[in-house]
Amino acid sequence: MPDYTDPPGMPEDERMTPAELRVVREWLGLTPEWLAQHLGVSARTVRHWExxxxxxxxxxxxxxxxxxxxxxxxxxxxIGKLMDLPDPGVVTYRDDAEYHTAHPEIPFPASWHRAVIARIAQEVPGLSIAYADAVDRQETARGGGR
Known part of the structure; x- marks a missing residue:
């Protein structure tokens, strides 16, 4: 189990509050279960912290x-890659299995990716968002491939 003890010299008034942990976790699109696994603790511990x-x-x-x-x-x-495109578009994923099949190198869950896409949509005007399987079906119908 990882050691998350307080590093030396950390001021008490900088301790993360339960509300801050939950807000940041949700803003990042992470479930308590994913965060627990990432930290090497139980989901129950994350819930107790929150x-x-x-x-x-x-x-x-x-x-x-x-x-x-x-x-x-x-x-x-x-955002940097999408801003200069005339018709910016991104795909996202319904679940972890679909996301990790497409991006096995990224350890985060699909919920994280959807939260990322929401943040990008706030910055990129006219951003088109679609599920990956819907884009695949459209390309197949047009005779194209991926």
Whole structure:
């Protein structure tokens, strides 16, 4: 199990609150189960942190900050690629199996990808969003492939 004990010198007033953990987790599109697996703790522990039953170790706060940074970089990168396209469009995925089949290199769940796409849609005017299987059906109907 990972060590999420408080690093030396972390001020008490910077401890992550239960509400902050839940808001950030949901904003990132992560389920308690996915976050628990990522952190190497039980989903029950994540729920207890969010309920305020247990203090959230600062090491967890640091890991959440890392997830936020990585997500922000991913969002910025996609926005940069889409802004110059005349008809920007993205695909998203209904579930984890579909997402990981298409992107086995990305460890995040499909819910994270949908949250990313929502953030991108706020920044890219006229962004078209479709499920991957719908795009596949359209291309097949036109005689194209992927």
């Amino acid at each position: 309920a305020g039953k247990y203090a959230i170790p600062d090491g967890v706060r640091l890991e959440i900050g890392d997830l936020e940074q990585r997500t922000g970089e991913f969002v910025s990168g996609l």
